[in-house]
Amino acid sequence: MTTTAQPTSSKRVGTIRAALVIALVLAVLIPVGINTAVSVTNNITTAQDDAFTQLSAVAALKNAQIENWLNDQQTILNGVLTDSTINWVLPISNFPEFTGDSAIRLRSHFDGFVGEGRSFDALFLVDREGVVRLSTDPTMVDQPLSGGLDLERAWAENMLIPPAVDAADAAPMITLLRPEVDSLDGTVLAVLGARVSLQALNQVLQDRVGLGISGQTYLVSDELRLLTSSFYDGYPLGTTVNTFATQGDADSTTGRRGLYRDFRDVDVVGVSLPVSSLNATLVAEREQNETFASAFQALYNSLLLAALSVVAAVLVGVWLANRRILQPLSKLTAASRQITGGDLNATADIHSNDEFGLLADTFNSMTGQLRKSIDTLEERVASRTVDLQKAQERAEEASKAKSLFLSNMSHELRTPLNMVIGYTSSMLHMPQMYNNQPLPEIFRADIKLIEENGQYLLGLINDILDLSKIEAGKLTIQPTATTVDTIINGVIATGIGLLKDKPVQIRPQMAEDLPPVWADPMRLRQILLNLLSNAIKFTDSGTISVSAQVKDDRMVFAVTDTGIGIPEQSLAVIFDRFQQIQQKATIQGTGLGLDISQRLAQLHGGEISVESTVGQGSRFSFSIALASDEQIALSHDTLPTLQRSVKVLRPASIPLSEQAMVLLLEDYAEERTQMQTMLEEAGHIVVNATDGAQALDMATTLLPDIIVLDALLADMNAAEFIERLRSNDIAAHIPVLLLADDLNLSQPLSASVALRLRKPVDQAALMDGVQHVLNTRATIGA
Amino acid sequence: MRILYLEDNPNDATLMARYINTTPHELVVVSTLEDAYAVVNQGFDLILVDLLLGDERQGYTFAQALRQHLYQQPMVAVTALRTAEDEALCAQLGFDYVLPKPFTITTLASLINAYAA
Numbered sequence: 001m002t003t004t005a006q007p008t009s010s011k012r013v014g015t016i017r018a019a020l021v022i023a024l025v026l027a028v029l030i031p032v033g034i035n036t037a038v039s040v041t042n043n044i045t046t047a048q049d050d051a052f053t054q055l056s057a058v059a060a061l062k063n064a065q066i067e068n069w070l071n072d073q074q075t076i077l078n079g080v081l082t083d084s085t086i087n088w089v090l091p092i093s094n095f096p097e098f099t100g101d102s103a104i105r106l107r108s109h110f111d112g113f114v115g116e117g118r119s120f121d122a123l124f125l126v127d128r129e130g131v132v133r134l135s136t137d138p139t140m141v142d143q144p145l146s147g148g149l150d151l152e153r154a155w156a157e158n159m160l161i162p163p164a165v166d167a168a169d170a171a172p173m174i175t176l177l178r179p180e181v182d183s184l185d186g187t188v189l190a191v192l193g194a195r196v197s198l199q200a201l202n203q204v205l206q207d208r209v210g211l212g213i214s215g216q217t218y219l220v221s222d223e224l225r226l227l228t229s230s231f232y233d234g235y236p237l238g239t240t241v242n243t244f245a246t247q248g249d250a251d252s253t254t255g256r257r258g259l260y261r262d263f264r265d266v267d268v269v270g271v272s273l274p275v276s277s278l279n280a281t282l283v284a285e286r287e288q289n290e291t292f293a294s295a296f297q298a299l300y301n302s303l304l305l306a307a308l309s310v311v312a313a314v315l316v317g318v319w320l321a322n323r324r325i326l327q328p329l330s331k332l333t334a335a336s337r338q339i340t341g342g343d344l345n346a347t348a349d350i351h352s353n354d355e356f357g358l359l360a361d362t363f364n365s366m367t368g369q370l371r372k373s374i375d376t377l378e379e380r381v382a383s384r385t386v387d388l389q390k391a392q393e394r395a396e397e398a399s400k401a402k403s404l405f406l407s408n409m410s411h412e413l414r415t416p417l418n419m420v421i422g423y424t425s426s427m428l429h430m431p432q433m434y435n436n437q438p439l440p441e442i443f444r445a446d447i448k449l450i451e452e453n454g455q456y457l458l459g460l461i462n463d464i465l466d467l468s469k470i471e472a473g474k475l476t477i478q479p480t481a482t483t484v485d486t487i488i489n490g491v492i493a494t495g496i497g498l499l500k501d502k503p504v505q506i507r508p509q510m511a512e513d514l515p516p517v518w519a520d521p522m523r524l525r526q527i528l529l530n531l532l533s534n535a536i537k538f539t540d541s542g543t544i545s546v547s548a549q550v551k552d553d554r555m556v557f558a559v560t561d562t563g564i565g566i567p568e569q570s571l572a573v574i575f576d577r578f579q580q581i582q583q584k585a586t587i588q589g590t591g592l593g594l595d596i597s598q599r600l601a602q603l604h605g606g607e608i609s610v611e612s613t614v615g616q617g618s619r620f621s622f623s624i625a626l627a628s629d630e631q632i633a634l635s636h637d638t639l640p641t642l643q644r645s646v647k648v649l650r651p652a653s654i655p656l657s658e659q660a661m662v663l664l665l666e667d668y669a670e671e672r673t674q675m676q677t678m679l680e681e682a683g684h685i686v687v688n689a690t691d692g693a694q695a696l697d698m699a700t701t702l703l704p705d706i707i708v709l710d711a712l713l714a715d716m717n718a719a720e721f722i723e724r725l726r727s728n729d730i731a732a733h734i735p736v737l738l739l740a741d742d743l744n745l746s747q748p749l750s751a752s753v754a755l756r757l758r759k760p761v762d763q764a765a766l767m768d769g770v771q772h773v774l775n776t777r778a779t780i781g782a
Numbered sequence: 783m784r785i786l787y788l789e790d791n792p793n794d795a796t797l798m799a800r801y802i803n804t805t806p807h808e809l810v811v812v813s814t815l816e817d818a819y820a821v822v823n824q825g826f827d828l829i830l831v832d833l834l835l836g837d838e839r840q841g842y843t844f845a846q847a848l849r850q851h852l853y854q855q856p857m858v859a860v861t862a863l864r865t866a867e868d869e870a871l872c873a874q875l876g877f878d879y880v881l882p883k884p885f886t887i888t889t890l891a892s893l894i895n896a897y898a899a
Binding site: 407410411412415418420422425429433451476677 | 804867
């Protein structure tokens with residue numbers, strides 16, 4: 001199972017992995033981050049504190065060195081004038097000009113303290129008026145001492161005048177003053193002053209002990225001027241220094257300390273101490289870069305460690321997730337897919353001791369259970385299938401046995417029936433088989449009854465056989481283009497035979513030139529005959545009509561009677577097998593006929609429907625499709641090699657060209673049947689009529705070739721019938737063969753009657769007569 | 783017309799003989815397949831065959847054998863077998879016609895007349 005085939009699931013796996021990575025990164029980053037932040041903060045604080053301590057110490061030390069230096073300078077100044085030399089100063093107060101020997105000597109003495117490599121920049125004496133009387137710097141002589149000298153204080157004690165620097169690049173100087181006292185009387189003779197360059201302090205301040213690489217110490221005047229050289233080039237003496245270190249009042253002991261920008265605009269850690277004797281501030285600074293370098297290094301290390309930890313955690317986590325979660329998951333997924341695909345033998349191959357192992361075990365046992373269930377199910381299905389097959393085989397055997405039984409029974413019933421029907425028909429119709437002895441009339445009715453019941457029994461057997469064919473699905477029809485009027489006339493002729501002496505008229509209702517239908521003629525006849533015989537059974541008097549009517553592309557057949565009718569509640573069940581409306585005790589039948597007719601109609605694409613009113617009659621109708629032009633052509637092309645029923649057999653005793661339609665008008669049923677049989681045996685088509693009015697109807701609709709007329713009619717005499725026939729526009733030409741007994745035979749042959757025969761007539765005479773009339777007609781016609 | 787009738791039911795054979803005797807035709811009745819084969823070449827104009835001899839449909843065998851030997855004369859099945867299969871088989875094996883039992887004597891007469899013409 002490839003992952004490319006399942007893009008959605010691989011996407012899902014990726015999501016889990018990403019979530020795991022994020023979770024692991026967070027899990028590692030949060031503590032490491034906090035730890036790093038705390039330790040870096042600690043490091044920075046520690047480094048800052050260390051820096052402050054160091055710088056404070058350095059500042060304090062240098063402050064002390066400055067004080068020492070100042071004291072040293074004061075001490076040197078104190079030693080300038082000794083007991084032996086002090087006298088040289090005496091004249092200063094007594095003479096307006098201090099130019100005598102004393103002055104010269106003193107001046108020379110002073111020179112030994114001044115200049116390069118000496119202590120002072122200048123030595124001088126100031127008188128009581130504050131005017132410089134003697135100086136190594138000639139520019140000072142006779143000038144008042146600049147710098148706002150407090151004469152009274154200078155006369156009383158040693159003084160230090162702080163440097164006055166007001167321009168860049170000025171050499172900062174301090175002035176030390178000492179009152180010189182007459183050793184004899186203790187009066188102050190003059191003030192000895194020394195101008196001292198602060199350059200000497202540079203050495204002290206630039207000592208780098210405790211300052212690291214970037215540190216420096218320097219003095220800044222209260223006027224914010226740089227008093228000593230900077231460690232860094234480009235910042236000459238007198239440069240303005242206005243920083244955190246020089247702003248505000250620094251505590252005299254601890255000073256100020258802080259992180260800030262120095263005069264170079266560089267971030268520094270700084271400590272400043274006031275040097276009050278110099279009116280200046282001592283600043284000790286070190287760059288923050290250097291100060292916090294170790295802390296930043298530690299931060300960098302921590303960050304590197306954190307990054308490494310994250311990478312390591314992610315790698316380990318993803319590896320573990322892959323191994324412990326994703327691989328088991330994909331194995332489970334693959335197994336699920338295989339099972340979904342129908343491979344129930346698929347298992348999830350996971351042997352870890354964690355939840356996935358447990359899940360896989362459960363999953364596998366579930367699959368196993370499922371497999372077992374399905375196997376069981378399949379076994380059951382297979383077993384059921386075998387059962388069903390056996391049952392089906394049994395059913396088929398039973399069906400075969402039933403068919404065989406029916407066919408055997410049919411055969412076995414028909415065989416004895418052949419004797420009944422064969423001999424009764426022989427006795428009734430074939431006297432030559434009995435040495436031409438006529439059947440005694442006393443037996444005729446009974447033998448006829450035997451024959452009729454034999455035929456009835458045969459009909460039942462045929463119905464049962466049809467039914468078994470229907471049930472076996474073997475009832476088929478062989479449709480052909482079928483002419484309707486022939487069939488309807490045939491059916492009516494047979495129906496008249498069934499009427500016996502019932503006062504019922506059977507009439508066809510159909511237009512001329514009806515188009516053929518696509519039907520099996522034998523089966524169509526069977527349907528119509530069944531409907532008609534039903535109508536006859538349930539109609540005691542009145543009229544039964546058999547109609548055919550074209551409606552759209554179908555032919556609607558209907559049999560309408562004036563019989564007892566069917567109750568509404570029975571209409572729905574009359575097509576059910578074995579149903580028969582038991583209103584008439586004399587009705588015979590199995591009730592199979594209508595069911596079979598319905599099946600036959602359905603095989604023709606129709607459906608028999610019924611309308612009925614109790615006491616008024618019923619109408620059974622169905623429709624069959626008209627034969628198409630192709631079907632008509634087809635029917636003409638292929639003639640069936642085997643005619644399937646003797647009923648449609650065309651006996652060859654007369655040529656087909658001489659076959660005629662005979663309208664037989666005879667109200668006595670027995671004679672009608674005899675003559676019908678004779679005519680049909682000869683190959684003619686016989687249409688029966690039982691009274692004159694009916695015969696006139698049929699003559700105009702069917703236009704028979706000949707009318708065979710019994711002279712004695714119930715409703716009108718023969719002459720009246722012939723007269724009405726001749727006055728009919730359509731049927732006037734039809735020749736009439738009149739059957740008459742001796743009494744009537746004497747009447748002259750009317751021009752309206754083609755031939756007159758004496759009753760009773762035998763077959764040969766009847767055939768000869770009919771043939772004669774037909775031939776005459778043909779001759780006349782020619 | 784000479785008619786051969788293969789029929790094992792003596793009653794049916796008798797009925798047939800009774801009728802044919804009233805006509806100018808000549809009837810030979812045989813009751814087994816062997817007898818039928820023995821006489822079939824004696825110039826019959828029509829052969830009537832009962833399909834079911836005993837319990838076997840030997841009539842089919844007979845008709846098939848005759849048609850396979852290019853026998854040309856008309857053959858008519860006279861039978862009480864009326865199943866759809868039998869009807870189809872009759873057509874297939876070369877019968878010209880089926881006369882179903884039972885039949886009326888007039889039907890039989892029509893058939894004989896038809897073939898005599």
